[in-house]
Amino acid sequence: MVSMILFFAFSLSLSACYFEPSADDQDTSGDGPRDYFTDQGFGNPLGYIQQPSAEFYNGVTYIAFQGPHEDAYVCAYDHEEERWTGPVKAGLSLMGKTPDPVDNDQVDNHGRPALVVDGGGYIHLVFGGHGGYGSLGKNLYGRPGKGKQTHVVSKRPEDITEWEVLDNISPFGTYDQIVKMDNGDIYLFYRHGSHKSDWVYQLSRDNGRTFEPEVPVLDCKMLADSNTHTAWYAQFTKGPGNTIMGIYVYHACAGIGHSTLRENVYYMQMNCADGTWENASGEKLTVPVTKEHADLKTRILDSGGVLCNPGICRYDQQGNPHILYRYNKKQYWYTRWLDGQWKTPVKVTQSSISGQFGDMIVQSPDEIDVLISGNIDGGGGEVCWWNSRNAGLTWTRGSCIMSSQTVRYCVSTLNRNYHPDAMFGLFEKDPASPHLYRKIFMWGAGGFVKRVD
Numbered sequence: 001m002v003s004m005i006l007f008f009a010f011s012l013s014l015s016a017c018y019f020e021p022s023a024d025d026q027d028t029s030g031d032g033p034r035d036y037f038t039d040q041g042f043g044n045p046l047g048y049i050q051q052p053s054a055e056f057y058n059g060v061t062y063i064a065f066q067g068p069h070e071d072a073y074v075c076a077y078d079h080e081e082e083r084w085t086g087p088v089k090a091g092l093s094l095m096g097k098t099p100d101p102v103d104n105d106q107v108d109n110h111g112r113p114a115l116v117v118d119g120g121g122y123i124h125l126v127f128g129g130h131g132g133y134g135s136l137g138k139n140l141y142g143r144p145g146k147g148k149q150t151h152v153v154s155k156r157p158e159d160i161t162e163w164e165v166l167d168n169i170s171p172f173g174t175y176d177q178i179v180k181m182d183n184g185d186i187y188l189f190y191r192h193g194s195h196k197s198d199w200v201y202q203l204s205r206d207n208g209r210t211f212e213p214e215v216p217v218l219d220c221k222m223l224a225d226s227n228t229h230t231a232w233y234a235q236f237t238k239g240p241g242n243t244i245m246g247i248y249v250y251h252a253c254a255g256i257g258h259s260t261l262r263e264n265v266y267y268m269q270m271n272c273a274d275g276t277w278e279n280a281s282g283e284k285l286t287v288p289v290t291k292e293h294a295d296l297k298t299r300i301l302d303s304g305g306v307l308c309n310p311g312i313c314r315y316d317q318q319g320n321p322h323i324l325y326r327y328n329k330k331q332y333w334y335t336r337w338l339d340g341q342w343k344t345p346v347k348v349t350q351s352s353i354s355g356q357f358g359d360m361i362v363q364s365p366d367e368i369d370v371l372i373s374g375n376i377d378g379g380g381g382e383v384c385w386w387n388s389r390n391a392g393l394t395w396t397r398g399s400c401i402m403s404s405q406t407v408r409y410c411v412s413t414l415n416r417n418y419h420p421d422a423m424f425g426l427f428e429k430d431p432a433s434p435h436l437y438r439k440i441f442m443w444g445a446g447g448f449v450k451r452v453d
């Protein structure tokens with residue numbers, strides 16, 4: 001991994017003027033080349049559990065983000081022309097408020113867009129859901145929530161200027177994750193409602209024009225105590241060949257005495273040829289996987305009641321999964337499947353940072369690079385690489401991309417099919433800002449993908 005050291009001191013100067021963009025407004029803030037490509041991100045504009053935000057396709061990197069009123073916006077970067085276009089409003093979120101709140105707690109943020117470019121070059125976004133309002137109908141796989149899971153597509157291939165809604169997925173979704181297979185099949189994974197809901201996928205074999213009905217894969221049901229539902233937080237990514245990998249954590253969702261605890265770490269993989277699921281050792285699973293089945297067959301860590309959150313799963317050239325997960329809020333831990341077993345988890349981050357999100361590049365079975373954005377206790381944040389060159393046994397803090405004593409940062413997951421010059425997006429959160437509009441940056445091996453006009 002060639003990661004440049006781009007350590008910059010933030011001036012904290014803010015653009016004086018923020019405006020309400022209309023559908024085809026261009027980003028006109030600032031003059032001359034700048035590191036960010038838009039300052040119209042809103043709230044927490046890029047997801048990590050809503051993923052991916054961006055994809056490189058035919059010479060262009062397309063990126064979607066949550067903009068004003070929580071609507072879905074898109075920008076595009078033409079690598080040959082070295083030119084950004086957008087932002088363009090691609091779709092409306094029912095969860096947006098007018099005027100835009102200035103308190104982030106009033107922004108839902110669950111409906112941040114996931115993006116995919118289909119085999120014909122059309123760009124799709126799925127966004128806007130936090131379980132779906134009850135008025136949208138009966139939720140067969142869980143409980144309703146807020147918003148409406150919405151699918152929009154560009155009217156023309158490789159053109160972000162105009163969009164239309166495709167009413168062909170369930171409205172009851174949140175945490176949208178899109179997996180595109182080598183044959184062009186598109187799998188849309190999401191939680192089918194609020195906490196007390198199954199995780200499902202819908203498959204499209206025709207470039208997103210139609211989707212097959214929901215298939216539940218993680219089961220939410222009431223336990224024998226008549227108070228607790230089995231709930232999950234999951235992250236699905238493309239695996240080797242024609243497979244999909246899923247990591248997840250468990251949430252005991254209690255009616256009385258509800259807590260936000262998520263615990264344990266689980267892994268399973270899907271064979272897309274026949275839709276069957278198995279654990280890492282190849283034992284077939286019964287889906288939707290129940291809590292009992294998961295504990296027996298797919299659990300790779302019993303956290304003993306300590307908070308865990310899913311990070312991400314990637315794989316090496318030998319097809320073995322490598323897993324990154326958050327443990328006890330302040331740490332990222334790593335494990336991998338090797339020689340028929342999950343290796344003893346290793347702590348990646350040694351510094352005292354929290355609120356971390358990240359991704360992982362498995363360069364080879366021995367060389368792994370982890371990208372983490374973290375908050376420094378009592379202050380700002382940083383975006384740094386953490387590297388292992390001995391198959392994940394030990395980790396060192398590598399180069400830092402951004403760091404500040406006051407401003408915090410959040411990275412997206414890696415762009416799908418990323419171009420080395422545009423690998424992932426990140427946004428900044430400046431506590432001194434009087435509003436929730438965020439600058440969003442794209443980073444690659446050459447540093448920030450600058451915007452000139």
Ligand code: ZN
Binds near residue numbers: 195196251258
């Ligand atoms: Zn709950």
